[in-house]
Amino acid sequence: MSDEPTADTDRESVDESADASPYTLQRDDDEHRAFWADAVADRVEARDPEEPIVVKGGISPSGVPHLGNVNELMRGYYVAEVLRERGHDVRQVFTADDRDPLRKLPRTLCDLEGELVDLGEVDAGALGRNLGAPYTDIPDPFGCCDSYGDHFSTLIADSADAVDVPIELVSNTELYESGELEDVTRFVLENRDRAREVLSEYQDKVDASYVPFNPICEECGKITETVTDVDLGVEPATVAYRCTDMDAGDRTVDGCGHEGTATLREGKLPWRFEWPAQWKVLGVDFEPFGKDHAEGSWPSGQDVARNVLEIEPPVPMVYEWFTLEGEPFSSSAGNVILVTDVLELIEPAVLRYFFAKDPAKARDFSIERLDQLVDEFDRLEAIYFDEIEADEDETAFAKRVYPLLVDEPRAERVRLPYTFAAVLGMTDDPALREEIARREGHVPDDAPEWAVEGALARVERARTWARRTENEFDYELKRTEIPDHDFDPATEAALAELAEFIEAGHGPEEIQGEIYETAKRYDVDVGEFFGAGYRLFFDEKQGPKLGPFLAKVDREFVVDRLRRER
RNA sequence: GGGCCGGUAGCUCAGUCCGGCAGAGCGUCUGGCUUUUAACCAGACGGUCGCGUGUUCAAAUCGCGCCCGGCCCGCCA
Numbered sequence: 239m240s241d242e243p244t245a246d247t248d249r250e251s252v253d254e255s256a257d258a259s260p261y262t263l264q265r266d267d268d269e270h271r272a273f274w275a276d277a278v279a280d281r282v283e284a285r286d287p288e289e290p291i292v293v294k295g296g297i298s299p300s301g302v303p304h305l306g307n308v309n310e311l312m313r314g315y316y317v318a319e320v321l322r323e324r325g326h327d328v329r330q331v332f333t334a335d336d337r338d339p340l341r342k343l344p345r346t347l348c349d350l351e352g353e354l355v356d357l358g359e360v361d362a363g364a365l366g367r368n369l370g371a372p373y374t375d376i377p378d379p380f381g382c383c384d385s386y387g388d389h390f391s392t393l394i395a396d397s398a399d400a401v402d403v404p405i406e407l408v409s410n411t412e413l414y415e416s417g418e419l420e421d422v423t424r425f426v427l428e429n430r431d432r433a434r435e436v437l438s439e440y441q442d443k444v445d446a447s448y449v450p451f452n453p454i455c456e457e458c459g460k461i462t463e464t465v466t467d468v469d470l471g472v473e474p475a476t477v478a479y480r481c482t483d484m485d486a487g488d489r490t491v492d493g494c495g496h497e498g499t500a501t502l503r504e505g506k507l508p509w510r511f512e513w514p515a516q517w518k519v520l521g522v523d524f525e526p527f528g529k530d531h532a533e534g535s536w537p538s539g540q541d542v543a544r545n546v547l548e549i550e551p552p553v554p555m556v557y558e559w560f561t562l563e564g565e566p567f568s569s570s571a572g573n574v575i576l577v578t579d580v581l582e583l584i585e586p587a588v589l590r591y592f593f594a595k596d597p598a599k600a601r602d603f604s605i606e607r608l609d610q611l612v613d614e615f616d617r618l619e620a621i622y623f624d625e626i627e628a629d630e631d632e633t634a635f636a637k638r639v640y641p642l643l644v645d646e647p648r649a650e651r652v653r654l655p656y657t658f659a660a661v662l663g664m665t666d667d668p669a670l671r672e673e674i675a676r677r678e679g680h681v682p683d684d685a686p687e688w689a690v691e692g693a694l695a696r697v698e699r700a701r702t703w704a705r706r707t708e709n710e711f712d713y714e715l716k717r718t719e720i721p722d723h724d725f726d727p728a729t730e731a732a733l734a735e736l737a738e739f740i741e742a743g744h745g746p747e748e749i750q751g752e753i754y755e756t757a758k759r760y761d762v763d764v765g766e767f768f769g770a771g772y773r774l775f776f777d778e779k780q781g782p783k784l785g786p787f788l789a790k791v792d793r794e795f796v797v798d799r800l801r802r803e804r
Numbered sequence: 805g806g807g808c809c810g811g812u813a814g815c816u817c818a819g820u821c822c823g824g825c826a827g828a829g830c831g832u833c834u835g836g837c838u839u840u841u842a843a844c845c846a847g848a849c850g851g852u853c854g855c856g857u858g859u860u861c862a863a864a865u866c867g868c869g870c871c872c873g874g875c876c877c878g879c880c881a
Contacts, residue, residue, distance in 0.1 A: 261809070270821070277821095297881050306881045341879065440877080485878075509879075533808055533876035558809070559874080559881075566874095567881080595817085600810065600874070610816055610830060617829065629827075631819065658843050678843065710842060747838070754839050768841055783843070 260527070260536050260554035261598070272634035274596060275316035278524065281553045282321060287523045289327045293318045294522040294552070295405075296333035299373055299390035301344035302354065303397050304574040305603060306559065306567045312593035313526035313557050315403045319642055331520055332405040334394065336373045336387035337414060337506045339461040339484075339491075340365070345572070349380050350392060352578045370460035370484055370491035372506070374411040387411065397577045401586055410512075413519065414503050422515045423502045424475055426450050426546065427468055433546050437510055440538040450511050453500035455481040455493070461506065462493060474501045510535060514543040514551065522552040526597070532556040557597035564602055575605070583608055583703045585696070587643040588615045594639050606707055612656040615643075623649045652693035654680050656700055660711035661782050663701025665791065671697050674790050713776045715791065720802060721777035729770050730802075732760035737800035740793060750785025774799050 271277040282291065295310040297303075311332065318328045343365055348354045357365075360379035365386075368376040373387030383389040391407060398405045413419045426433050430450055438444040449465035458481060467478035477500055481493040507515055513535060516522065527536065536554055543551040559566070565573050580589055583605070592603065592611060604610075620626045621636035628636070641647055654662070654675055662671045671694060675681045681690060704711035725733070736756045740749060757767035771788075772781040781787070788796050798804045 259808095295881090298879095300880080304881080308881090310881055335880095338880085443878080528881055529809065529875055530880065531876085534878090535876095535880095537877095556809080557881095598809070599817085602816085604816085607816070607830090613829065614816080629818085632828075635818085655843080661843055674843090680843095751838055758839085764840075772841090780841070783841070786843085 260532050260556040272631070273316075273320075273594070273638045275320045275594075276638070278317045278553065278555055279320040279324065282317065282524050283324070285523060285550070285553065288521070291318075291321055291326050291328045291523050292521050293321075293328060293330045294333065294516070294520060294525045295330075295527075296335050296410075296516070297394065298335045298338045299387050299394060300338070300340070301390060302346055302348045302574050302576065303390060303393045304567050304576060305562065305580060307394060308397055308401060308577055308589075309557060309560070309593060310526065310528070311398055311403050311405065312401065312590065313555065313597055314524070316594060316642065317524055317526075317555075330403070330405045331408055331522070332394070332398070333408050333410050333413075333516060333520075334387065334391040335410045335512075336385075336391060337411045338509075339370045339372055340368055340376060340386070341370075343369070346574065347379060348393070348576065350382060350389070350396075352393070352396075352576045354572075354574075355380075368459070371458075372411060372454065372461060374409070375454070375459055400577045400581055401589060408520070410506075410516075413516075414506060417503060418519055419507070419515060420502050422518055422547065423451065423507060424470060426507060426511055426515070427475070427477075427502070428470060429546060430468070433511065433542070436541050436545050437538060439541070440510070440534070449477070450508055451477055451502070451505055452508060453477055453479045453505035455479070455496055456498050456500065456504075457481065457496035458494040460484070460491060460493065464493075466497075474503075476501055477505070510538050511542060511546070513539050514547050514549070517543060517552055518547050518549045524553045524555070526555045526557055529556050529558055555597065558600040560601040560603055562603050563605060575603075583699050583706070584612055585699070588612055590643045591615045591618065591639075594643065605703070606709070608703055609656040609660075616653050616655070619651075619653065622647065648689075650686055650689050652681055652685050652689040654693050654696050654700075656696065656703075657711065659696045659700035660704045662697045663704060663711070664713045664776075664782060664787075665715050668694065670790055674786075677790075710780075713778055713781050715775060716777050717795065720799065720804060721773055723770070723773050723802070725770055728760045728762050729767065732756045732762050732767060733770065733774075733800050733802075735759075737797045740788065740800070741797045743793070744789070746786035746789035748785075749789050750783065753785060774802070 271280070293314045295314045297307050297310060314330055318330045321328045343357060343362065345357050346354055347357060347360060364377060365379060373390070374385045376386035378384065378386055378389045380389060383392060387409075391409065395405075395407050398407075427450065433450045434444055434446070434448050437448075437450070449468060451465055452461050452463055453465065454460070455462050460481065461484065462479050462481045463484055464480045464482040465477050466480055469476050469478070479498065479500060481496040483493045484491045506512060517525070540551040540554075543549050561567070562573050562575060565571075567574055577589075588611060591614070592601075595601065617626070618636045618640055621628045621633055622640040658678070658680065662674055665671065672681070672690065675693065681693060700711070736752060739752050739756070744752065753767065753771070754764055757764045768784060769779055771784050772778050775781070775788075795804075
């Protein structure tokens with residue numbers, strides 16, 4: 239942290255690494271990087287890591303895997319990709335921290351298809367009886383997976399697939415049961431005095447009786463906190479425990495009072511030790527984490543790593559949380575959105591772009607204003623292909639990041655502006671959509687087939703967006719049935735004359751003009767006359783620019799509808 | 805109480821590391837597209853850079869003190 243020269247070369251490595259701030263993405267002597275992941279990669283390389291380099295993330299499979307979880311995935315992914323570009327072999331490991339106990343009942347769950355399900359629709363009683371037990375020991379409420387933990391781990395894996403991030407999903411329970419964590423667990427217990435000493439700097443509750451191991455009660459299956467004895471002299475090593483009450487959030491999970499023994503595979507390390515233990519066992523070189531860990535888990539974690547486990551902690555990076563529509567993600571409050579839902583609204587590349595932005599800034603993911611995010615992405619893409627001018631910084635960022643967002647940069651791609659795509663979504667006729675897009679100049683004449691397909695795929699997404707948000711683009715051509723209406727005679731006569739005009743065959747702008755003219759001739763208020771049109775075609779008071787729209791819908795239908803014959 | 809991150813146009817954000825004319829997109833307004841009707845084009849408007857203070861020829865940028873929002877000091881993306 240200090241620039242002062244160090245006299246003792248012996249201490250240099252210690253000084254350099256001690257108190258590593260998880261916030262600073264680069265040091266003073268680093269060259270400036272357009273993309274934060276490059277700055278992180280510089281620091282990972284500075285460790286001179288062994289191949290393969292390991293990038294880790296992890297979450298508790300506690301419930302609906304929402305967009306917040308994708309943050310953890312994507313932040314690691316960019317660093318992994320940058321390191322791969324530099325010729326390194328990189329593993330992106332993701333732990334499902336599935337030996338963690340269920341602390342409270344989620345109000346909302348979801349099945350493997352991503353359908354949200356209220357807690358009341360599953361066997362809530364069975365879940366309630368399992369409060370305090372590891373996720374992997376709780377039956378899957380949907381009955382489709384081996385356990386509650388497996389169910390939601392599967393969904394995490396699906397999320398990673400959906401954004402095309404290759405991860406190795408590692409079950410924490412599996413690490414304990416297979417014995418992979420046994421040596422480090424034993425080491426912590428052998429050195430529990432030192433462990434206590436280190437952790438007591440961070441947690442007041444750590445006293446002389448503290449034992450850094452939480453056995454699973456063989457009687458009731460819950461994670462317990464009261465270890466009464468440790469015996470490392472037998473094989474396998476065991477701890478003796480008494481199943482006591484455990485604090486879990488605002489409530490207490492009752493212990494059953496059972497006294498028994500457990501092996502080191504039949505329990506877990508407390509989080510403050512478990513995290514560094516994962517670093518050691520998995521050989522982690524870089525780990526991003528939410529800001530919640532920045533001031534608690536991370537300072538104690540790196541201390542435990544160096545002074546208990548005697549390993550160098552990974553390069554850290556804090557990312558800010560983001561909100562959904564201005565509110566925190568919350569499965570209990572129903573403020574969640576799954577990755578699969580998001581991908582029905584925007585292309586994967588756009589979602590990936592969202593997570594490429596500065597991790598230090600809190601952001602809002604707004605479905606309402608999703609068009610803004612898409613516009614931003616389109617701009618980045620256009621800058622990448624030198625189609626528009628931008629300043630130095632923005633250009634550098636675009637050039638660096640864009641190739642990481644798409645499978646393959648292809649200059650011939652075609653993007654319809656998102657809100658325009660939403661307008662096209664008012665009709666479900668694919669040919670009509672393409673025709674209007676071409677007429678408006680959004681599709682070049684020589685655009686290849688795949689590019690046109692890609693452009694029109696956005697129409698479906700924008701249509702889904704308009705429907706979901708019920709916004710100003712949520713109009714639907716009412717083809718099958720004529721909407722209820724009530725016009726005065728003058729309006730009816732004007733509509734009849736407009737029908738004749740259109741039947742005779744005129745262009746989009748001519749029709750637009752004729753709407754005004756007809757209204758005037760029959761002394762109908764222009765606004766009301768447009769309103770009548772929107773009523774007939776959309777069952778709404780407002781809509782898209784009417785002339786061009788009607789000109790493109792098949793003429794017979796338009797004429798009949800204006801005459802209110804169908 | 806102590807610590808950390810953020811605060812830039814109505815909105816979403818770049819720019820802060822490295823001090824050098826305050827920027828982009830959207831929105832708004834005006835005009836154009838044959839005549840108010842949400843797509844397209846042009847232009848304009850829009851800012852005490854959270855507040856104060858120090859350093860400097862020069863501060864959004866560096867220092868210090870505050871304010872506001874969030875987070876941590878139990879568990880937890």
